[in-house]
Amino acid sequence: MREWKEVIWILSVFVCSVLSSPCNSKIYDGAFKNLVCVCNATSCDEIEPIGEIGEGKAVVYRSTLDGDRLKRMSMKMGQKLGKDEVVNVTISIDASERFQQIFGFGGAFTDSAGEQLFAVSEKVQEQIINSYFGEYGLEYNVGRVPIASCDFSTHEYSYDDVGEDFELKHFGLAEEDLKLKIPFIQKAIEKTKGKLQLFASPWSAPGWMKTTGRMRGGGAMRNDTRVYEAYSNYFIKFFEAYSSHSIPFWGLTIQNEPSTGADMTWRWQTMNYTAETMRDFLKNYLGPKLKGNKLTESLKVMILDDGRGLLPGWADTIFNDTESTKYADGIAVHWYGNLYSPAVLLDIAQRHHPDKFIFGTEACAGYFGHHGPIMGDWFRAESYADDILTDLNHHVTGWTDWNLCLDETGGPNWAYNVVDAPIIVNRTAKEFYKQPMFYALGHFSKFLPRGSTRVFTKVDGNLAVSAVSVVIEGGQRVTVMLSKSSNSLLTRVVDSATGYSLVLTLPPRSIHTVIWNKRK
DSSP, X not given: OHHHHHXXXXXXXXXHXXXXXXXXXXXXXXXXXXXXXXXXXXXXXXXXXXXXXXXXXXXXXXXXXXXXXXXXXXXXXXXXXXXXXXXXXXXXXXXXXXXXXXXXXXXXXXXXXXXXXXXXXXXXXXXXXXXXXXXXXXXXXXXXXXXXXXXXXXXXXXXXXXXTOTTOTTOOOOHHIIIIIHHHHHHHHHHTTTOOEEEEEESOOOGGGBSSSSSBBOOBBOSOHHHHHXXXXXXXXXXXXXXXXXXXOSEEESOSSGGGGGOTTOSSBOOBOOHHXXXXXXXXXXXXXXXXXXXXXXXXXXXXXXXXXXXXXHHHHHHTSXXXXXXXXXXXXXXXXXXXSOTHHHHHHHHHOXXXXXXXXXXXXXXXXXXXXXXXXXXXHHHHHHHHHHHHTTTEEEEEEXXXXXXXXXXXXXXXXXXXXXXXXXXXXXXXXXXXXXHHHHHHHTTSOTTOEEEEEEEESOTTEEEEEEEOXXXXXXXXXXXXXXXXXXXXXXXXXTOXXXXXXXXXXEEEEEEEOOOO
């Protein structure tokens, strides 16, 4: 019997070591420790499982500027302070005061992302899929799919470029769908065991449906009933085409960043709507078409898909209309411009329309200032965590990153609008790099499951610290904390419902996720 126990112990140690592969770090030049984790066909870091959380214990995951990447630790609740210790920050949680349910986190299956995935070997592809969607990865459960081309394509294309084809006789998916997007999505669906929820977004109608005759640049849909009908059917045909490849959708946005369509010199695909024209297209054409089709009748329709600075007016215009509100379920927001648009606008929109959800549908770093990737940059990770925390604390139900992976230039992008991504692929070296942003996202996507509920969280003591908390079905608590302080901060987390408290030190520039159970 003793021999069997020894075998079991050895096996358990072996399994734990396999499931918690460490980061193979690479340091880039920079003012700070610019660290990425390198993955290849035979090696890639994994996130150590939460495991069993004992009574009076908590599990903590930590990422830091200094190099920790979702490092797991076990801690005791209720520790007493040392004689000379003073708490710098107190985070108070009240699980009886509840807000929105969490829907999920994920990224976008762009042409560029697919090109990077399929440029490497099958083993490296599997490492990327596992890193994002696997049990020992970020466990993404949301994906965004561009309808036809966007700037992160190699060229402009739609699914019907034959002018005046109002019956869409020439509609067909592009080679990019068949070789890049669809195979990528199918791998992700398989890895998540069907839990992946997809939403689609168009950047533009086919050029011949626009006032300008081209997808690129501003301009609105032609004011022609035949065009409105055809474009509504274009959506239906897209969902039918993907369904034929066993890819179901959860929702859609009506138009990516409709405000950019007012700029006639916009460098890539876009199409202009005002709140009024989006309302009218939705209630008179698109909404009835979607509801009248068995495949699309249950799709969640999101309005806006643009910066929150357009709230609450955009939502009021559409949701206060008794007809258009029947066809819309939520508000999609992007993070661009958030520095100039206070988060309270989200609160106002939610207060005006409590029956509608708010969901983050796009964000990326490297779109202004230094364009493209900065390898190992911690402060971009910090900006991700800060924005997610802010969104969640203001009624947003989840957050979608932009490209799942890009090349080392931040592309390809036919309009040269290069940006950063959580995974950067080096095709020549047959490896990829997990940026700090990857781990910042994991502090949320991994530990805030679909259906968990945000609860009241208050931070006292230091403005450089922010936090959000959720309760998971069964009573488990999760708190995510971001410290932008350059100093270590002794922090106490207090759970008013259980009486538990946890004291821990937040290192400079760090992100923590703390998980503990409801007292039995």
